[in-house]
Amino acid sequence: MSDTGSKPKVVLGVGGGIAAYKVCELLRRLTESGHEVRVVPTDEALRFVGEPTWAALSGHPVATGVWDTVHEVPHVRIGQSADLVLVAPATANILAKAAAGLADDLLTNTLLTARCPVVFAPAMHTEMWEHPATRANVATLRSRGAVVLDPAVGRLTGADTGRGRLPEPGELFEAARRVLRRGAAAPDLAGLRVVVSAGGTREAVDPVRFLGNHSSGKQGYALARTAAARGADVTLVAANAALPDPAGVRVVPVTSAVELAAAVEAERAGADVIVMSAAVADFRPATSVASKIKKSGGAPAPIELVENPDVLAGLVASRGRDGADQVIVGFAAETDDVVANGRAKLARKGCDLLVVNQVGGGRAFGTEDNQAVVLGADGSAVEIPRGPKEDLADRVWDLVRDRLPR
Structure with missing residues (x-):
């Protein structure tokens, strides 16, 4: 932070987009939430939201030009004193100017003088996002240490739908908060492609009922959010999680264990890290009937179960098939003998790390906090004390980073 004990200082750059x-x-x-925010909109941004709105919400005057309050040298001072610069929406124009090092307004000058983490949240039409020039500009900014979040998929302006939508404000806030927590640390997962599974699978008995579990997906989503904030290219395979899509993360929704296995297999190639935090059902009904099962007045017919694919073991077995040197992380929920059961599972699965947490009695499932022991294939054991799930996520990514090929 710029001053010990002071409010975190955020420069919020606003581009000229409808978002x-x-x-x-x-x-x-x-x-x-206690941040001191200076808004630096472009002239184009003020066509969508006027200066009085930004000033009223931030509590600070708003300027767009380097000649405003020139005696304070704003084009230098604003960037120098910031703990974070967040640009949202980051238009194709802003990305291009930032990549080229242009400085023709207060925002682009601020980007050049900032020595703190910089996060861009792009928003534009799909064709603009996918254009080779934009992709090259994004790659350039990421290579310089900026975090460029991938835009979300959804409704754009007019009747268009596709990738290019600005992530929801709550998720952008979470991304900013995670970057601020790391201070001046570089995005140490930049350049990595990671796949995270989250949530709990559901195995249909009939159109109404299913076999499932209590997993909310919160820990997996925390892992995905944290990886994106640390610069990774993140795909989240989400099983029945009623949570908003994390900013900068591509989400693949699934329902059953078979669907999850297929989705992870489709994403496996080219991934540097795979984290299997989803609670995958071990069994499914041998058949799922087409109509709701009715009461018959007697004992219900037994449900025959068959075993689901072991997704984690399958990933380990196929590792290296495409020449990939992946780090694979598993999760284990245990009710007793946590470490002993965890070590036995680690030996069976063959993954690099196994995150073992105790569940039941109000622990882990659906809560905002978690605690675990992370067992390594090298015999290591790291205790992670109870705390927010994002803290556990950060510690897991630290351990993953230390196991990545140099």
Whole structure:
């Protein structure tokens, strides 16, 4: 932080896109959570949301030009004093100017003088996002240490739908918070492609009922959010998690264990790290009937179960098939003999790390906190004390990073 004990200082750059209206909610979340925010909109952004709105929500005057309050040298001072620069929406124009090092307004000058973490949240039409020039600019910015979040998929302007939507304000706030927590640390997962599974699978008995578990997906989502904030290219295979898509993360929704196995297999090639935090059902009904099972007045017919594929063991067995040198992380939920059962599972699965947590009695499932012991194939054991699930996620990624090929 710029001053010990002071509020974190955030520069919120706003580009000239229709999504600027969503940034008002992001600004509110930042200020109400104790951040000091200076808004630096482009002239184009003010066509969508006016200066009085930004000033009222931030509590600070708003300027767009280097000649405003020139005696304070704003084009230098704003970037120098910031703990984080967050640009949302980051238009194709802003990305291009930032990549080229242009400085023709206050925002681009601020980007050049900032020595703190910089996060871009792009928003534009799909064709613009996919254009080779934009992709090259994004790659350049990432190579320089900036975090460029992939845009979300959804409704754009007009009748268009596709990738290019600004992530929701709450998720952008979480991304900013995670980057701020790391201070001046570089995005140490930049350049890595990671796949995370989360949630709990459901195995249909009939159109109404299913066999499932209590997993909420919160730990897996924390792992995905944290990896994106640390610069990784993240795909999240999400099983029945009623949670908002994390900013900068591509989400693949699935329902059953078979669907999850297929989705992870499809994403496996080219991944540097795979983290299997989803609670995958061990068994499924041998048949799922087409109509709701009715009461018959007697004992219900037994449900015949068959074993589901062992997704984690399958990933380990196929590792290296495509020449990939992947780090594979498993999760184990245990109710007793946590470490002993965890070591036995690690030996069976053959993964590099196994995160073992005790469940039941209000622990782990659906909570905001977690604790675990992370067992390594090298015999190591790292205790992670109870705390927010994002803290556990950070510790897991630290351990993964230390096992990546140099």
